[in-house]
Every structure is written in structure tokens, then in C-alpha cells.
Amino acid sequence: MNLKIVEYPDKKLREKSVKVEKFDEELHKLLDAMYPVMINTNGIGLAAIQVAHAKQVLILNIPDENDEQSEDNLIEMVNPVITNETGETTYQEGCLSVPSFYEDINRSEVVTVNYQDRDGNTKTVEAHGLLSVAIQHEIDHLNGVLFVDKLSYSRRKKFEKEYKKFQKERNTTKK
Ligand code: Y12
Ligand code: CO
Numbered sequence: 001m002n003l004k005i006v007e008y009p010d011k012k013l014r015e016k017s018v019k020v021e022k023f024d025e026e027l028h029k030l031l032d033a034m035y036p037v038m039i040n041t042n043g044i045g046l047a048a049i050q051v052a053h054a055k056q057v058l059i060l061n062i063p064d065e066n067d068e069q070s071e072d073n074l075i076e077m078v079n080p081v082i083t084n085e086t087g088e089t090t091y092q093e094g095c096l097s098v099p100s101f102y103e104d105i106n107r108s109e110v111v112t113v114n115y116q117d118r119d120g121n122t123k124t125v126e127a128h129g130l131l132s133v134a135i136q137h138e139i140d141h142l143n144g145v146l147f148v149d150k151l152s153y154s155r156r157k158k159f160e161k162e163y164k165k166f167q168k169e170r171n172t173t174k175k
Contacts, residue, residue, distance in 0.1 A: 047141035
């Protein structure tokens with residue numbers, strides 16, 4: 001499966017992802033193909049819509065205390081739903097679909113998430129810290145929401161201007 005990251009402002013990123021009903025080989029192939037895309041681009045989280053598949057699927061691989069990513073810590077979530085959220089936190093977020101931009105975003109501090117694994121088994125996790133923030137960021141993707149949508153009017157304006165400049169510069173330096 002050849003997957004390519006969809007980048008802002010592509011309208012595909014605004015699609016609402018559909019609930020997964022079949023936990024079959026096609027789902028497994030998608031999950032397997034998403035992992036190298038995320039790792040090879042230094043990502044810690046990736047939703048299926050970011051590789052043009054509108055399914056309620058996301059993967060996360062949070063670096064350990066030595067700042068290393070291990071496949072042992074890979075979390076695959078299918079049909080995730082936040083069932084409880086408490087507190088507030090601010091984290092500087094980035095997104096593989098919005099390359100080169102990092103912004104402080106306010107989120108819930110702790111979230112409880114119900115989801116299914118690749119075989120359809122039901123799981124629950126209570127997430128804190130970066131895992132909590134990354135889960136909220138990725139679940140937003142399943143609803144067509146991007147972290148830049150959460151910026152104030154003035155920060156969003158500034159972002160749009162800088163992003164256009166970034167895209168232009170990248171296109172002129174492309175071989
Ligand atoms: C805070 C909240 C949520 C997340 C999870 C999703 N974001 C990422 O995994 C972002 C990765 C990222 C990687 C980049 O590096 C490359 O593309 C090589 C990057 O830099 C550039 O685009 C130049 C930007 C974002 C994470 C944190
Ligand atoms: Co993202």
C-alpha cells in the first residue's frame with residue numbers, strides 16, 4: 001500500500017472519518033502501512049485521513065524517557081471515543097499535515113478513551129501528558145479538525161501568511 005501524507009489546505013483533511021465495521025486484512029494492511037509513514041517523517045501520531053483513508057483509525061508512538069520511539073510502544077486505535085476529560089493543559093503541537101508549524105494549543109489534561117484494537121477487541125486507556133494531547137489531536141483529525149483551527153483569529157491570520165510563504169519557498173527549491 002503506497003501512502004502519501006495529505007497536507008493542509010487539502011480539503012480531504014476536512015472529511016469526517018467513518019466508523020470501522022470490518023476488522024479484516026484490509027484494515028490490517030492500512031495500519032501496517034501507516035506505521036513506516038509516521039516513523040520515517042519523525043511523527044508520533046498519524047490518523048488515517050492524513051494518508052487519504054477516511055476511516056476512524058489512528059496510530060501513536062510516544063517517545064520513551066530516552067526520547068526513543070520503539071514499535072513496542074505503538075498504540076493502534078480504531079473507533080476511538082473520549083468518554084471523560086479533566087483539567088487543562090497547553091502543549092506546543094505539530095502535525096505531519098501542516099509541516100514546519102508548531103503552535104501552543106489548549107487541551108484537556110487527562111482523557112479516558114474507549115477504542116478497539118485491530119482485531120475489534122474493546123480497550124480503555126486513561127491518558128496523561130503527551131499521550132493525552134496526541135490522542136486529542138488525532139481524534140480531532142477523525143472529525144476533520146486541525147490544530148490550527150484552535151488558534152485565535154490573529155494567530156490564524158499570521159499562520160496562513162507564513163504557511164503560504166513556506167509552501168512557495170518549498171516549491172521554488174524543489175528539484
Ligand atoms: C503534540 C501534539 C500532537 C502530536 C501528534 C501529531 N504530530 C506529529 O507527529 C508531528 C510531527 C512532525 C514531524 C516533522 O518532521 C518531519 O516532517 C520530518 C515536522 O517537521 C516538518 O514538517 C519540517 C513537523 C511535525 C505531536 C505533538
Ligand atoms: Co495532525
